[in-house]
Amino acid sequence: MSIEVRNVSKTFGDFAALRDVSIEVKAGELVALLGPSGSGKTTLLRTIAGLETPDPGSGDVLFEGRPLSELPEPERKVGFVFQHYALFRHMTVFENVAFGLRVRPRAVRPSETGIRDRVTALLQLIQMENLARRLPSQLSGGQRQRVALARALAIEPRVLLLDEPFGALDARVRQDLRRWLRRLHDEMHVTSILVTHDQDEALEVADRIVVMNRARVEQTGTPDEVFHNPASEFVMDFLGHVNLFHGRVESGRTVIGGVALESPGQPEGARARVLVRPHQLQIERAVEGQTALRARVVRVQSAGPVVRIEVRSETGETLRVDLSHDAYELTPVQRGDEVFVKPREARVFLEDYSI
Amino acid sequence: MMRALLLAVTALFLGLFLALPLAAIFGEALRRGWGVYWAAVTEPAALAAVRLTLFAAAVAVPLNLVFGLAAAWAVARFRFPGRSALVTLIDLPLAVSPVVTGLMYMLVFGLQGWLGPWLWERGIEVVFAVPGIILATIFVTLPFVARELIPLLEEQGEEEEQAARLLGAGAWQTFRRVTLPNVRWALLYGVILSVARAFGEFGAVSVVSGHIRGRTNTAPLHIEILYNEYNFAGAFAVATLLALTALGTLAARAALEWRTREAV
Numbered sequence: 327m328s329i330e331v332r333n334v335s336k337t338f339g340d341f342a343a344l345r346d347v348s349i350e351v352k353a354g355e356l357v358a359l360l361g362p363s364g365s366g367k368t369t370l371l372r373t374i375a376g377l378e379t380p381d382p383g384s385g386d387v388l389f390e391g392r393p394l395s396e397l398p399e400p401e402r403k404v405g406f407v408f409q410h411y412a413l414f415r416h417m418t419v420f421e422n423v424a425f426g427l428r429v430r431p432r433a434v435r436p437s438e439t440g441i442r443d444r445v446t447a448l449l450q451l452i453q454m455e456n457l458a459r460r461l462p463s464q465l466s467g468g469q470r471q472r473v474a475l476a477r478a479l480a481i482e483p484r485v486l487l488l489d490e491p492f493g494a495l496d497a498r499v500r501q502d503l504r505r506w507l508r509r510l511h512d513e514m515h516v517t518s519i520l521v522t523h524d525q526d527e528a529l530e531v532a533d534r535i536v537v538m539n540r541a542r543v544e545q546t547g548t549p550d551e552v553f554h555n556p557a558s559e560f561v562m563d564f565l566g567h568v569n570l571f572h573g574r575v576e577s578g579r580t581v582i583g584g585v586a587l588e589s590p591g592q593p594e595g596a597r598a599r600v601l602v603r604p605h606q607l608q609i610e611r612a613v614e615g616q617t618a619l620r621a622r623v624v625r626v627q628s629a630g631p632v633v634r635i636e637v638r639s640e641t642g643e644t645l646r647v648d649l650s651h652d653a654y655e656l657t658p659v660q661r662g663d664e665v666f667v668k669p670r671e672a673r674v675f676l677e678d679y680s681i
Numbered sequence: 682m683m684r685a686l687l688l689a690v691t692a693l694f695l696g697l698f699l700a701l702p703l704a705a706i707f708g709e710a711l712r713r714g715w716g717v718y719w720a721a722v723t724e725p726a727a728l729a730a731v732r733l734t735l736f737a738a739a740v741a742v743p744l745n746l747v748f749g750l751a752a753a754w755a756v757a758r759f760r761f762p763g764r765s766a767l768v769t770l771i772d773l774p775l776a777v778s779p780v781v782t783g784l785m786y787m788l789v790f791g792l793q794g795w796l797g798p799w800l801w802e803r804g805i806e807v808v809f810a811v812p813g814i815i816l817a818t819i820f821v822t823l824p825f826v827a828r829e830l831i832p833l834l835e836e837q838g839e840e841e842e843q844a845a846r847l848l849g850a851g852a853w854q855t856f857r858r859v860t861l862p863n864v865r866w867a868l869l870y871g872v873i874l875s876v877a878r879a880f881g882e883f884g885a886v887s888v889v890s891g892h893i894r895g896r897t898n899t900a901p902l903h904i905e906i907l908y909n910e911y912n913f914a915g916a917f918a919v920a921t922l923l924a925l926t927a928l929g930t931l932a933a934r935a936a937l938e939w940r941t942r943e944a945v
Contacts, residue, residue, distance in 0.1 A: 375847060376847075377843055377847075399846070399849070400849050403849075404847050405847075406843075406844065406847045408840050408843075408844060410840065412840035412841050412843070412844040413841075413844075414841055414844075414845070414858075414859055415841070415863065416862045416863060425845065425848055425850070425858070426848035426849055429845070429848065429849050429850040429851070429854045429858070430849060477844075477848070478848075480848075481848055481849060
């Protein structure tokens with residue numbers, strides 16, 4: 327089912343949680359709402375679920391073109407997974423999953439055997455058949471998370487909404503669960519929206535990412551688009567580590583210290599902020615021409631998938647450089663060495679934005 | 682050594698101020714034999730008093746159960762003007778002396794009061810009659826259910842209820858299947874406290890009752906009358922009934938606390 331949020335604003339007292347937000351989710355897509363805490367992503371998710379209503383006079387949420395406010399609650403069929411699971415604490419795992427079936431009106435309620443079959447199938451899906459009689463308090467965090475998901479899936483939702491679904495779990499369990507969730511989504515194709523503040527999670531799991539900041543949508547796009555073509559400094563900064571340089575636009579180029587980068591079409595003399603990801607910097611021992619920054623190596627950490635080198639530039643900035651192990655072997659530097667750092671690629675943002 | 686001393690002091694204190702008087706009630710009641718005891722508790726005025734006490738509790742407690750649930754729900758789930766005033770008001774009966782409560786009802790419903798004459802003309806008696814006793818009982822037992830539920834509902838939050846709604850449950854189903862089971866032990870505990878208070882209430886009821894033997898005397902008032910008439914055996918015999926309900930309440934409470942620990 328497709329979902330459209332059209333010009334929705336939501337304020338709590340004086341606090342604006344959403345300002346004129348519009349997003350579109352196509353049927354069968356998995357979209358991540360990504361942003362720092364307080365950016366409005368959870369409010370947006372709760373508004374889509376119907377748990378919050380948009381400010382009067384602002385826009386609406388549309389399910390397949392129909393306004394949510396005109397859809398009766400039983401027809402919405404929203405599967406919602408709460409950040410802290412919100413399992414019914416007095417019910418067993420089995421009864422938690424069965425709840426959405428048991429509360430149906432008699433005419434559309436499955437028989438007792440029908441309920442048992444469906445719940446058992448879902449418990450198999452989450453690999454918890456043998457824990458059906460446990461209470462939520464007797465489960466681990468990852469198990470509770472899976473029960474919450476099975477409970478939401480039991481009603482055959484037309485849309486699945488997940489609020490920081492892996493937020494409270496440790497790193498290992500998170501990784502397993504998010505891969506599992508992606509596989510599950512590929513099998514079931516239920517339209518899903520996931521809220522997260524973890525950019526790796528969003529990049530790994532989602533078909534498309536909506537980056538939010540201060541109650542607004544900053545950028546929408548595929549993981550590749552938002553990562554490689556960030557629309558703003560905020561997006562670039564939020565999606566991974568960046569090195570920041572301060573520069574100035576001079577005759578079509580942005581100049582930082584001894585380095586000049588092509589940046590056509592920007593106003594002459596403007597102050598610019600240049601953002602470079604750690605893997606876009608390279609290190610050389612000898613300078614070729616004038617297009618490198620002189621720097622001193624502060625730290626080398628080679629245990630890991632990449633070699634992480636920290637340098638302090640002549641202009642006083644601390645920079646992070648990520649090199650592949652192969653590249654590092656060509657220029658093995660040590661702490662205290664003098665080196666030259668050169669950006670292969672960079673993004674230039676004019677100074678009108680502040681973090 | 683320290684532990685033994687502390688335990689001894691506690692035991693002595695409890696023995697002196699609780700166990701001994703309790704034993705004295707039973708001892709005094711049975712001093713002149715089971716025959717006298719039986720006669721005292723089956724005497725018509727005593728039976729009427731016990732019946733009236735049970736009746737007042739049977740009306741007041743269910744009303745407060747409903748009110749307590751509604752008030753606790755409203756306070757825990759909604760933000761509205763006057764919310765903190767409501768919380769304070771719920772506690773009022775605990776702060777006001779029962780005698781003052783009785784006098785308030787006299788002032789409102791008495792024959793010289795604000796509403797009393799108007800009601801009297803229409804044949805409705807409140808003070809010196811059963812309705813007054815019930816009103817006073819409702820007033821003094823009002824806080825217990827709500828006070829047990831408010832902190833629990835606030836602690837549990839409303840996410841489980843929201844989850845139930847999103848899974849397709851209606852408001853009533855959500856209440857019956859999610860909210861009520863989550864608070865059932867606290868609710869029962871509040872009811873037990875209300876019952877205990879309703880049985881034992883003396884001050885407020887004493888003022889509005891008028892002490893008409895066989896008609897407006899509750900068990901505690903009956904005991905006082907018997908005692909004032911130097912009928913000690915009778916007074917203590919009826920007192921044992923109240924003491925037994927108190928012990929029953931304690932047992933129910935202990936069982937509940939044990940059960941709640943098991944459930945958590």
